Amino acid sequence: MRTQVGIIGAGPAGLLLSHLLYLQGIESVIVETRSREEIEETIRAGVLEQGTVDLLNAIGVGERLNKEGHFHEGFELLFQRKRHRIHVHELTGGKYITVYAQHEVLKDLISARLQTGGQIRFQAEQVSLHDLDSERPKIRFRQGSDGEWQDIVCDFIAGCDGFHGPSRPSIPAARRTEYQKLYPFGWLGILIQAPSSAPELIYARHERGFALVSTRSPEIQRLYLQVDPRDDLANWSDDRIWTELHARLETDDGFQLIEGPIFQKNIVSMRSFVCDPMQYGRLFLAGDAAHIVPPTGAKGLNLAAADVQVLARGFSLYYRSNQRDYLDRYSEICLRRVWKAERFSRFMTTMLHRDEQHSPFDQRLQLAELEYLTSSRAASVSLAENYVGLPLEF
Structure with missing residues (x-):
C-alpha cells in the first residue's frame, strides 16, 4: 500500500491529523491496534480549550459537541472551606471552558473520517516502523494473528500512538532526550x-x-x-x-x-513527560507519544490538537510548494507550547495536592x-x- 502520510494511532491526535489532511487534499491511512468499539467505549475525561473547540467547529465535527457539551464561564477553587470563582469568560475576553468527554470527541472524528472515505485499519497487530531516515519510510503490521503482513509505504509517518506505542522507541535512544517527573x-x-x-x-x-x-x-x-x-x-x-x-x-x-x-x-x-525532539527523519510524534501532563491542568487532548495543527500546516507547505523548512522546525514550534503547558500543569498539581x-x-x-x-x-x-x-x- 502507498500513501502520503501514514498515521499510527486513532486517538485524538491521529484522527484530528487525518481529517485536517483530508481537508487539504492530502492522503493518509491510520493504523490502530484497538477495535472501533474499544476506542469509543473507553470513557475518558475531556476539558477542551477554546482553541480546540474552535478547531472542531472549523473542520465540521462540532455539531454534537455544541448540542451536548457543557460550556462553562469559570471554575471554582475551594480551600479553607470557602469557594472562590475564577471567571475565565470575563478574564479572557469571552472564552469558555468546554466539558465534553474525550470518547465523544473520538466518536465524532471516527464518524467524520469514515463518512469521507478515510482509511482506518483497526485491530492491527505487531505494528512496527522501518526506514525512518529514508525517503520511503514504512509501517508494517498484520490484522489478526493469522493475517498476512502488510506494509504501508509513506512519504512521512505521524506517531500518534500514545506513551506506550512503538513510535517513540523507534527513534534511536542516542537521538532523543526524555524528561520525566513522577x-x-x-x-x-x-x-x-x-x-x-x-x-x-x-x-x-x-x-x-x-x-x-x-x-x-x-x-x-x-x-x-x-x-x-x-x-x-x-x-x-x-x-x-x-x-x-x-x-x-x-x-x-x-x-x-x-x-x-x-x-x-x-x-x-x-506524571510529567517530554520527548525532545518530537521528530526523527520522516517520523513526527504528536500527542501523548511525545508528552504527558498530569490531568490537573486539563491539557492532554488540547496539546495533541495543537501538535497536529502545526504538523498539518507543515505537510501542506511541503505538498503545495515543496517547502520543508517548516516541517524541520516542527519540534521547535511545538515544544515551546508543550513546556508552557507542562509548567502550568505542574503548578496546578503542586498547589492543590497534599x-x-x-x-x-x-x-x-x-x-x-x-x-x-x-x-x-x-x-x-x-x-x-x-x-x-x-x-x-x-
Missing part, C-alpha cells in the same frame, strides 16, 4: 449516576488531599479523589469514597454534594498561592488565560 499521588476517579452538584468544575485543596467535582452529562457525573497511586481499589468501598469526598468538599456556605450509584472506579498515577513530604512551611505556601490567585486580578488573569489555552503559535 508525582507521589494519583487520582481515584468515579462515575456516578446523579444530577450535577455544581454548575462548574470545583478544584478543592484540603488537608486530607485533593478533590475534583466535574460533569459528563445531566445524569452522569465524574468525581476524583487524591490517593496513593499504588493503592488497591479494593480498599475503597463506596462508603469510604463518599466519606472522603464530603470531608474534602465541605464549605461554610453549605455546599451539598449529591450522591448516586457508583458504576465505575479507577486509579491513575500522575504531599507527605510537605513541611508546615510548604503547606502555608500553598495557601498563600491560592489566596493570591483569588484576590489579585493580575494573578487571576494569568490563571484563566493558561487554563483556557494560550494562543497557538505557528
Whole structure:
C-alpha cells in the first residue's frame, strides 16, 4: 500500500491529523491496534480549550459537541472551606471552558473520517516502523494473528500512538532526550449516576488531599479523589469514597454534594513527560507519544490538537510548494507550547495536592498561592488565560 502520510494511532491526535489532511487534499491511512468499539467505549475525561473547540467547529465535527457539551464561564477553587470563582469568560475576553468527554470527541472524528472515505485499519497487530531516515519510510503490521503482513509505504509517518506505542522507541535512544517527573499521588476517579452538584468544575485543596467535582452529562457525573497511586481499589468501598469526598468538599456556605450509584472506579498515577525532539527523519510524534501532563491542568487532548495543527500546516507547505523548512522546525514550534503547558500543569498539581513530604512551611505556601490567585486580578488573569489555552503559535 502507498500513501502520503501514514498515521499510527486513532486517538485524538491521529484522527484530528487525518481529517485536517483530508481537508487539504492530502492522503493518509491510520493504523490502530484497538477495535472501533474499544476506542469509543473507553470513557475518558475531556476539558477542551477554546482553541480546540474552535478547531472542531472549523473542520465540521462540532455539531454534537455544541448540542451536548457543557460550556462553562469559570471554575471554582475551594480551600479553607470557602469557594472562590475564577471567571475565565470575563478574564479572557469571552472564552469558555468546554466539558465534553474525550470518547465523544473520538466518536465524532471516527464518524467524520469514515463518512469521507478515510482509511482506518483497526485491530492491527505487531505494528512496527522501518526506514525512518529514508525517503520511503514504512509501517508494517498484520490484522489478526493469522493475517498476512502488510506494509504501508509513506512519504512521512505521524506517531500518534500514545506513551506506550512503538513510535517513540523507534527513534534511536542516542537521538532523543526524555524528561520525566513522577508525582507521589494519583487520582481515584468515579462515575456516578446523579444530577450535577455544581454548575462548574470545583478544584478543592484540603488537608486530607485533593478533590475534583466535574460533569459528563445531566445524569452522569465524574468525581476524583487524591490517593496513593499504588493503592488497591479494593480498599475503597463506596462508603469510604463518599466519606472522603464530603470531608474534602465541605464549605461554610453549605455546599451539598449529591450522591448516586457508583458504576465505575479507577486509579491513575500522575506524571510529567517530554520527548525532545518530537521528530526523527520522516517520523513526527504528536500527542501523548511525545508528552504527558498530569490531568490537573486539563491539557492532554488540547496539546495533541495543537501538535497536529502545526504538523498539518507543515505537510501542506511541503505538498503545495515543496517547502520543508517548516516541517524541520516542527519540534521547535511545538515544544515551546508543550513546556508552557507542562509548567502550568505542574503548578496546578503542586498547589492543590497534599504531599507527605510537605513541611508546615510548604503547606502555608500553598495557601498563600491560592489566596493570591483569588484576590489579585493580575494573578487571576494569568490563571484563566493558561487554563483556557494560550494562543497557538505557528
